[in-house]
Amino acid sequence: MKIGTTHLFVPGPTTVPEVVRRAMNVPTEDHRAPDFPDFVLELLGDLTRVLRLREGRVLLYPGSGTGAWEAAISNCLSRGDRVLMARHGHFSTLWADMAQRLGLDVVAHDVEWGEGVPVEAFEQALRADPSIRAVFVTHNETATGVTSDVRAVRRAMDAAGSDALLFVDGVSSIASIEFRQDDWGVDVAVAGSQKGFMLPAGLAILGVSEKALAAAERTTTERCYFAFRDMIAANDVGYFPYTPPTSLLHGLRASLDRLLDEGMDEVAARHHRLGEGVRQGVKAWGLELCALSPRWYSDTVTAVRVPAGVDGAAVCRIAYHRYRTSFGGGLGKVAGKVFRIGHLGDVNEVSCLSALAAAEMALLDAGVPLEAGAGVAAAQQYYRQALVAEEESAAEPWSRARLAAVR
C-alpha cells in the first residue's frame, strides 16, 4: 500500500499542475464540430509564443517525443541525406540511431558524456563537408543533465557557410529553459507534452521554420501518419487529419495560459533558481555532477555521480521503496554511476528541498558518506536569498504584495 504522495523527481514526465489536470477532465467532444476550429487555431497561435516562433508552423501529433523526432526526419530529409550529430548521452545516441535506421547518412561526433555539443568541431566538419544537409542538436541531454548552446551551433553553421537545416531536440528544454526558435535559427524544434508543458505524455510537438517547410515539399521519404502536408491542410481550417486527443489539447490550453501568464523569461529564471539550489545541495554533499563544467549545467535535470563502489540504481531503488520518492536512474553508459533529480515543470523551492532531503536519506542508506541535512541547508540558504532578491526587484503587483505580506 502506498501512503502519502509519491514524490516525483524524474526528469519528466513531470507533475501536472492542478489547473491543467482540471482542464483535461472534459467529456468527449466532436472534433469535427463547427466551433472546434476556434479553439484549435487560438491554441496553435499561442503555442508559437512559447517556442518564440513567428515565421513557420507548430504541429501537434498524437505521439511521444520520439514520434516528433521521427516526424522531423521523415518530412524534412530524404534517405541518404548526410546529417551531423553529436553523441554525448543516452538520448542524443538514440536520436542518432533513429537517423541511421531511417536511412540517413549520419556523421556522428562522440563526445564524453557530461559535455555538450562540440561547436568548434561541428564548424570544422561543416566547412569540410558542404554536403551536410542537417545538423542535429540535443538542446538538453536528459541523461547527463547537460545543456548545449544552440545559438552557438547556428553561428558556427553560418560561419561555415552551411545552408543545412538545424534540428533541435528540445524535449527537456522547451517551455522550461530559454529557447528562441527564430532568433537562434532553429529549423525544426522537437518537444513532447510531458516535460516543460507539464502535461501527460501523448502529444508530439514540433516547431517548423519556413525553410524546413519548404524542404519538406522536396523530400522523398515515404510518410503518412506524420506527414506535415496532411496536418497543415487540416490545421489550416482548424481541424486534424485524424482524431486528436482532445483532452490533451484542453490541457495544453491551460498549460499555455500558465506559461504565458508567468512569462517565458520568468519561467526560465525560475528553473535556473530551482536548479541552482539543487546544485548547491549536491556540492554540499561533496558529490560531483555528471555535467563536467558549469557551462553545461542543466536547469531542468541534475545528474549526480555516486562515489565508486556505490550503485546508483540502489539509490533510486531505496528512494522509491523506502521513501516514496522517484528519481531518474542512470541510462546507457552511465547506468549505475549516476542518479538524476528532475526539477522542471510545476515545482517550487520546497519541492526541491524535499527532493534533496529524500536523496540524502537514500544516499546514506546506500553507503554514501555525507552529512545529513547538509544539502538541504545549502539549498535553503540559496533559496532564501534568491527569493528575497526576487521580491525586492519585482515589478509585478503580486510579488510586491507578497513582499508586503512577509515584512
Added chain:
Amino acid sequence: MKIGTTHLFVPGPTTVPEVVRRAMNVPTEDHRAPDFPDFVLELLGDLTRVLRLREGRVLLYPGSGTGAWEAAISNCLSRGDRVLMARHGHFSTLWADMAQRLGLDVVAHDVEWGEGVPVEAFEQALRADPSIRAVFVTHNETATGVTSDVRAVRRAMDAAGSDALLFVDGVSSIASIEFRQDDWGVDVAVAGSQKGFMLPAGLAILGVSEKALAAAERTTTERCYFAFRDMIAANDVGYFPYTPPTSLLHGLRASLDRLLDEGMDEVAARHHRLGEGVRQGVKAWGLELCALSPRWYSDTVTAVRVPAGVDGAAVCRIAYHRYRTSFGGGLGKVAGKVFRIGHLGDVNEVSCLSALAAAEMALLDAGVPLEAGAGVAAAQQYYRQALVAEEESAAEPWSRARLAAVR
C-alpha cells in the same frame, strides 16, 4: 453558452464511461518505476482477451488509429509489396491511399459505397495473382455504416491457396461487435482507443499474429517509432521504449475490466440491440440507410440517406447548434447525402432514443417530411420487447434481480 449535456452521437470518439474517466485521473507516475511492469504485463494480457488473440502479441503506441494503420504496414510489408484492398467508403479509401504513399503496390477494388468487401472478387483476385502479400479489410466502414465479413475473407484466402497476411481495420468494430482474431485468421488487427474501448483518442492498438511477427523480422521498410521489435523488447520486461501515456493506460485498465466483466458476447449482443432499434427508427421515418443490404448493417454506426434536395450537412448543423446534439456528417463521396448516428461504447436504450428524438427535430427543421415521434416510437417498441426477452433469458444474477424488481 452551452446549457446541458451536448448529446454525442458521432461514431467515435465515444462517451467515456464515468468509471473509466475516474481511472484516468491519476497523477503523473514514473514509467520506469520498479513496480510499473506488474501493471503493464497484466494489462497487455487482458487486452488479448478482448481481441480473442491467444497466439501473438498486442502492441500499444501513443498515436491514433491512423498510426496503427501505418504501424501495421511499415512493420509487416516492404516497399513494393502487392496488397489487395477494397475501396467502399471514406476510411477504406484513406487506408488504400496510405498504402500507396508508403510504397505498396495496391490492387484496389472499387465497390459501391454502401456495400462491403467483395469476397468473391477477392478470391478470384488471389487465385489470379499469387504475388499478393497481404489482404486489407475494413471490418466496419465508419463512413457508410457497413460491416464486412472478415471470416469469409479468410475462407476465400484459404480457398484460393493464398498465404497472404490478413490485415483488418477494426477501429470501429473491435470491442463493440464480434471480433475473433485467432478464429478468423487475422494477422494484424488495428484499433484505436476512442471507439469500442471508450477512451479518449491517443492509443494506437494492434493485435499481431505469430505469422505477422515473423514477417516483420524480414521486411525492409525503415521504421523506428512504430517498430514492433523495439516495443516488444521493452514490453517483454513490462516497460515501453519511450514515455507512454500512463493515464490512458489506467483508463484502458478500467475499460478492459468493464468489457470483460460484461463479456465480449454480451457486448456484441448489446450493440446489436441498440443498433437494431436505431434502424427501426430510421425505417419508421421512411428513410433509407446508406448500407445497401441488411447483411452489411453495422451495429456501431448507422448512416442515414437524406432525401434529394435536403443537405445532410444542414441536418448536422441544426442538430448541433439548436439541439446540442452531435451527429456524424457525410464524408467523401457521400458528403451532404447522409448523416450518421453513432451507437457504440457507453450507450444504452434511452441514449439511442434521445439520438432519434434529436434527429427527428433536425430532419424536420431541415425540410424532411416525416412524422415527429415515429422513429422514437418504433425504437421504443423494439427496445421494450428486446429488454424483456433479455431479462427472461438471463442467467446472470444481476439481470434476474432486475427482472424481479420490475415485476
Added chain:
Amino acid sequence: MKIGTTHLFVPGPTTVPEVVRRAMNVPTEDHRAPDFPDFVLELLGDLTRVLRLREGRVLLYPGSGTGAWEAAISNCLSRGDRVLMARHGHFSTLWADMAQRLGLDVVAHDVEWGEGVPVEAFEQALRADPSIRAVFVTHNETATGVTSDVRAVRRAMDAAGSDALLFVDGVSSIASIEFRQDDWGVDVAVAGSQKGFMLPAGLAILGVSEKALAAAERTTTERCYFAFRDMIAANDVGYFPYTPPTSLLHGLRASLDRLLDEGMDEVAARHHRLGEGVRQGVKAWGLELCALSPRWYSDTVTAVRVPAGVDGAAVCRIAYHRYRTSFGGGLGKVAGKVFRIGHLGDVNEVSCLSALAAAEMALLDAGVPLEAGAGVAAAQQYYRQALVAEEESAAEPWSRARLAAVR
C-alpha cells in the same frame, strides 16, 4: 453492471454541469490562508445577485436544505412564537412538523395536494390574529410540482397589516424559476446546493433580510452551529467559524458564473420552456398532472398522476432497472399515485425528450395504455417552435450566430 449513463430526472439533486464538476476538483486548501477572504467575499457578493437580495446577507452552512430550514427558525424565532403555514405537499408538511418540533406554535392550513399556498385564507388568518410572527411559504412544493405565489403572499400580509416575517422555502425554485427576495419582501429565503445551483448536496444557503437579521438579535432559541451571529462575524472578514467545504465553494463559484452569465431572467425562461414541453408531453399521453391548475404548474418538476390501478412506484422501478432512468416517486399522501419528472438545472431540450421517451416505455410496461412516442412528439413540436422563436428574438451574439448557422 450499469452500461451507459443513468439518466437522472429526479427533482434534485440535479446533474452537475461539467464546468462545475471540474471546478470542484481542487486539492485541499487552507481555509485560514491570508488570501482566502478575497475568494469568499466575492462569492457571497455574487450569490446575492442570484437571490436578487440587495439589503441583507447571504449565509452558507455545511448542511442540507433541511439544515437551512432549521437555521431560519432557530435564529429568527423564539419558542412559542406563532407561525402561519400551509400543508399542501410532503415538503411543506415536513417543514411544519419541524416548526412544531422546534417549539413554534404552528397555525397550519391544510390544502389539497396539488394546490398552492391559499393566499386569501392567509390574509384572513393574519387579519384575525395579529400575534402571528412569521408566515412560511413553500415556493415550489417538490412533491406535487406546485409553485405558489410568494409575491401575492407578501401583498396579503401587507393588506392585513401584518408585520410578520416572511419565510420562503426556495430549495427547488431559487436559481431555476423567478425569485426576487427584495421585491417580494422575503425575509428569510432558504435554498440548498443540489437543485438550481447544480451542485452536490452539502451547502445550506440562506438569504436574510435586514429585518430578519434584526429579529435574530432578539430571539431566545438556543443555537450555535447555525447561529447567524457567529457566521456573520467570521464572514465579515472573509472566513468561516469552522471548516467550510471548500470544494463546494469552488463549485458554487462556477455555478454562479454560469447562472449570472446566462442571466437570471434567461434561466427562468429556459426552465419555463423545458417544463412546458414536458407538460405538453404528459397531456399527449392523456394523463393528469398532480398540480390542479395551470396557475400552480411548476417549471422545475412535473408530478404526473398515474391511472387508477397502476402503481406509480412500479413506473419508477421499471424505469430505473430496465431503462436506467431515475424519476422521483410519489411521497407522503400521493405515494404510488404519482411519479415525478425533474427538469431543473443543467438540462436541455433533448434531455427532456429522453425523459419523456423513458417514461413512455416504463408507463407502457406498467400497464398504462398510451401511444408510444406521442409525448415525445408533442414536446418536439413545442421545442422546435420555441427554439426558433427564441433564436429570432435573440439579441445575444451567440444566439444570432446559432441562428445563422442553422439557416
Added chain:
Amino acid sequence: MKIGTTHLFVPGPTTVPEVVRRAMNVPTEDHRAPDFPDFVLELLGDLTRVLRLREGRVLLYPGSGTGAWEAAISNCLSRGDRVLMARHGHFSTLWADMAQRLGLDVVAHDVEWGEGVPVEAFEQALRADPSIRAVFVTHNETATGVTSDVRAVRRAMDAAGSDALLFVDGVSSIASIEFRQDDWGVDVAVAGSQKGFMLPAGLAILGVSEKALAAAERTTTERCYFAFRDMIAANDVGYFPYTPPTSLLHGLRASLDRLLDEGMDEVAARHHRLGEGVRQGVKAWGLELCALSPRWYSDTVTAVRVPAGVDGAAVCRIAYHRYRTSFGGGLGKVAGKVFRIGHLGDVNEVSCLSALAAAEMALLDAGVPLEAGAGVAAAQQYYRQALVAEEESAAEPWSRARLAAVR
C-alpha cells in the same frame, strides 16, 4: 500566480489521497434509488470498525465537526443538565462555550494550555457531585498539540461511581491515533470528515453507544436536523432523511477501504513515527513545544513555541507567501506565540521533511536564530532508523518485498 504545489501542513483539513479524490468524482445519483441502501449499509458497517464500536450506531450528517458537537449535545442532554469539561485549548474552550449556549450547566476546569484533561481533578469533581450527567473530553486539542488520556477518564468515572455519559471530541484523533470507543467506554464520539478520514470537510461523524442512544430517547432538547431518531429510522432501511452529500459518501468508502487495508494499529503507528520525527526536528532547532510534557504529545499536530520577540503569525505568513507552505497559526490564548505543523492523514516521511525544511526557512526569515537543516537532519536520522526497523519486523508481504528491494 501560484507555481507548484502549495505544501499543506495545517492540522486539518488534510490532503485528500488521490484514490479518495478519484472516488468522489462521481456524477449525481438518486439517493432514493432501490440499490442505494446496499451501498449505505455496508459503509456504515465499515465505519464502526474505524471507531472500534461494536455496540451502538454511527451517524453521518451533512455538516462540520462543530455540527457533530451540537448533535451530540442536543440529542443526549437536556437543557440544564450538568456537564464536566476542561478548557485547555481553543477547541475545548469552544466546545464548552457551545455547551453553555445550548443551555447546559457547564462545570469547567481551566487548565494551562499545553496540558491535557486533568483526570484526577475530574475524578474528584465526579465524586463530589453525582449530578454530573456527562463528561466531555477533547481527545486531541488541535490548538496546542495535546492528546489526553480518554481511557483514564473513563477509569476515573468508574472509580468515582459516576454513571455520566462520556463525550469525546475525536475530530483530530479518530482515524489517525489510537481510538477504541467500546473499550474506552466512550458514549458519544465526535469526528469530522476532513482530518483522519482524509476527505473534504462536509460530514459530521458520530459514534453513539447504546447507552447514549437510550439517553437520547429521554432528553427534552428540541432538535430536528440533527435528531438521532430521524437519522436512525432512515438509516435502518439504508437511506437518509434528507439529501446526503453522495460524493463525500463515495469518498468515505475509499477512505475506509484504505484505513482498514492499512489496519488501524498500523495507522496509529505511522502517525506516531511521523510525529516523532517532527518533534525530533523541533528539538534540534532548540525550540519548545506547546505541549508541556511528553505524555501529552500529539501524533497528529505539533504546536511549536516561537521565541519571545518573534511573531508566530509572521512565521506562517512568510511560509505561505514566500515558500508556498501552509502551517497552522496560534489560536486564542496562544495566538502569535506558536505555529502549528499538522502531520496527519495522507502524509509520509518526505512530506514531513519538507514541512521542516519550509519551517526552518520561515523561522530564519522571521528572525529565529537556528541552524538551517538541523531539524531536517534530526528527523532524517529518526526516519531512517524507524523505517529500517519497521521493514525488518514487518510481517506483511508488501513490506518484506520492499525490504528485499532495498537490500
